[in-house]
Amino acid sequence: MSSTLHGWRRRVTVAAIGAAALALGTISAPLAAAQEIPGPDEIVTSPNMKHELNIPQTAPLANSTSTGTDLAFQGRYAFQGNYDGFTIYDIKNPKKTKILTQVLCPGSQNDVSVTGNLLFLSTDSRRSDDSCTSVAQNDGSLPYWEGIKIFDISDKRAPRYIKSVETACGSHTHTLVPSKDRRTAYLYVQSYGPSTTIAKCQPPHDLISIVEVPLRNPTAAKVVSTPVLFPDGGYDGPDTGSGTSGGVDTSGCHDMTVYPEKDLAAGACMGDGVLFDISNRTAPRVINRVEDTVHFAFWHSATFNNAGTKVIFTDELGGGGLATCNAAIGPDRGADGIYDIVGRGDQRKLVFRSYFKIDRYQDDSENCVAHNGSLIPVPGKDIMVQSWYMGGVQVWDFTNSAHPKKIGFFERGPAADPNTGGGTWSAYYYNGYIFSSDLGKGFDVLSINDPRTNPAKFVHMDELNVQTQGNYYRW
Template sequence: MTPFHRARRRRRGLGVLAALTGLLATLLLAGPAAATPDPDRDPTARTETSEDAGARTRAAIADGEIPGVDEIVHSDNITPLANIPREDGLTGTNSDIAFQGRYAFAGNYDGFVVYDISRPRSPRIVSQVLCPGAQNDISVSGDLLFLSVDSSRSDDSCASEAQPATEADSWEGIRVFDISDVRNPRYVSAVETACGSHTHTLVPERRDVYVYVSSYSPNATFPDCQPPHDGISIVKVPRNAPERAALSSFDVLFPDGGFPGDDDGSATTGCHDITAYPALDIAAGACMGDGILLDISRPEAPRVLDRVQDAEHFAFWHSATFSQDGRKIVFTDELGGGGAPTCNATIGDEFGANGIYHVRGRGDDRWLDFQSYYKIPRHQADTENCVAHNGSLIPVPGRDIMVQAWYQGGVSVWEFTDSDNPREIGYFERGPVNGDELAFGGAWSAYYYNGHVYSNDQKGLDVLRIDDRRTDPARWVRLSELNVQTQPTYR
């Protein structure tokens, strides 16, 4: 195969795109953390009153087609064990989760929360850290915790205030904390990166941690985010001296500029998210208009092995998950930026979905081969933001099973062992946050960790148990640490 090729995909008329539903204004609901495509090219844009959406939602609830407002429903094999509402201190959007030992570290636009999850039925809050900076994407490694800041701040401190990106002294990037005492996390250092840090990925070495920083959308009026922005920043953090964290390099991944964008798909101006599989020396990048496979055998110098595009179905390449053997990758499309109602019959099952790819070949001749799409089979209301979002593998030997958040579509457990015929095998969801008008809510991240599913929902931390013969073997797998974007080898 050539180094770049267009993915094989199902062909269908572009007329479907003209009928896609949504509201242009909803793209702004999730604030800076929403992976918002260019509104001029967003296929969810249409003119519709909130009264229309509300009327359809109320009718669907009355007919029993969807749950009532905030009503909890789930499949028989899913048991909700706990919900820990967020306390008054952190009122921003709940975002990603990382795990270490008996603790879960949950990001929030206002900072992060540390939960003791040693008793999954009764988690408790250990500490809360107020440190505003959307989206506070979060990872942990040993005694270190990392936060992504993708909103312009007056400085790098936790006392900073929002400030326009057009001002030269504005700050965005990576913050580093010492969590050797989880009851009192300590802010250690910060590194400014071009265009900030929307998300980040750890590639830990013994002495240092390499942080791949994903960011995008440069603008000539932003002094610290100038076009072209065709790669990722790499930050090096010495484990024994995290105060010396510094920018190592900016690596160009798209020397040709990447996907230029069209009527339906976003132009590539950086990456949204990267998932590394350090044991196999590979990574997968979801980069707006491109999906990429990387060789990371030299963490400080990643190399692109293959690029794919799916302009017909993918509006915004958002995130990636490897199968256990590393021979499959699930890429997600965040159609509508996470703020639009894209899980309905009008949009259909191939938009705002997952794309399943096989990794073919060996060595430098590896390439990505499209197989099929997966989207939750439960239609959501027109007042519910819903789209494919963050998830992780459920580590079952010999099977490919994933748990995944879909915002107000809830949490889906689905199997792609047969890549051509993926199917849902369990779910948990709440009814609409609002039955009258479109409102942001739902699960940002849903991950499997040491026997349970943990979801960072806008209503707080949900803990779920799945009882199913297909997933039961995963109960024997125990990890000491989990950052989903640094995928482990399960044993």
């Protein structure tokens, strides 16, 4: 399948893929045995993974406020969000990746997506106005702006800011959703944290904002719908925040992933995991909702398998700031939850199968918890690469939902300089390499050489927004 919005296409014959897949039964070198925690900033990997390159943060995105966030890809380019703006990298030769341009435009989190000549940026902090020279406006009773910014990236060396769209409670994250005729991009804007002290973010906030972007006239972008997803308010338990116990009340969604071809979306909505029907793009409809009041603290993100028959939900225990990869927390909290989608139509349900968490304990100074990842496109297998903040990058197999298996890892030891710590925010597979956005250390390029993942090297993508999933392979 090829499209302007998620652009998956084949570049080899079925026979070539089939031949490569024969290697799946080969036994690869075992992962490195559990060892002591690495030294400060020391890089360690499993034998099947290699750290190819690091590009540190550089000015103007190298301030105390500069934090690397999400990634998107298009052709020979990678786009990295940053609390202070975004960077475009030339990754034509991944081992010689270089910065093409940087845009200074403060406004957390600045999560990014791309389609065609457009780039979308999420602003989830109150700013004095919608410009790229705005300043923080933390008093919610004073005039402020937050929402979506749109850039024209037809010239990758000189992106142009062309439009802003204000959204309720800002845009913590957003998901790019193509219209069925491919003429329009919809942005599902996720936000949360309402308060009576914030003028344009009043409780309850059990909704998402949907921004419509006409691709031929993007400056006409506007909010066209604000569907209430939780008429009953969603999860309402003993809210203890996103710390190391209890859950957090649902007041919106943190992240949504869509599978447009299947008219499905999976929402990680604070206290709820949700399966949606999105056949009507501007009116998502809840099919099934699950809660985990024992193990999950904060439903953070979601990933479908390629067949659209499973969902991985992540739990951001500790809000991404605590050390939760240790014996005291254990293997089932701050983990991934693997759910099968069972049934048909409106009778589909999310059925829990197992948890998965990295088994390498981290230092008490290292924030570590499940975070952003993507599929590695291996035909017939469900394999994922995933960030774990200072727990590093993990590659793992969930083909058997009840018995996930680790494949490989990359990580750094505790930060030598706490000001450049933070770990990997997003780790995504794109055209043969793994690219990682680090909160404080910039941009990493990794490779993996393993018979279980090598068939993915025959699958080529023209464009990748990880929260907009497509079928990467068809026999």
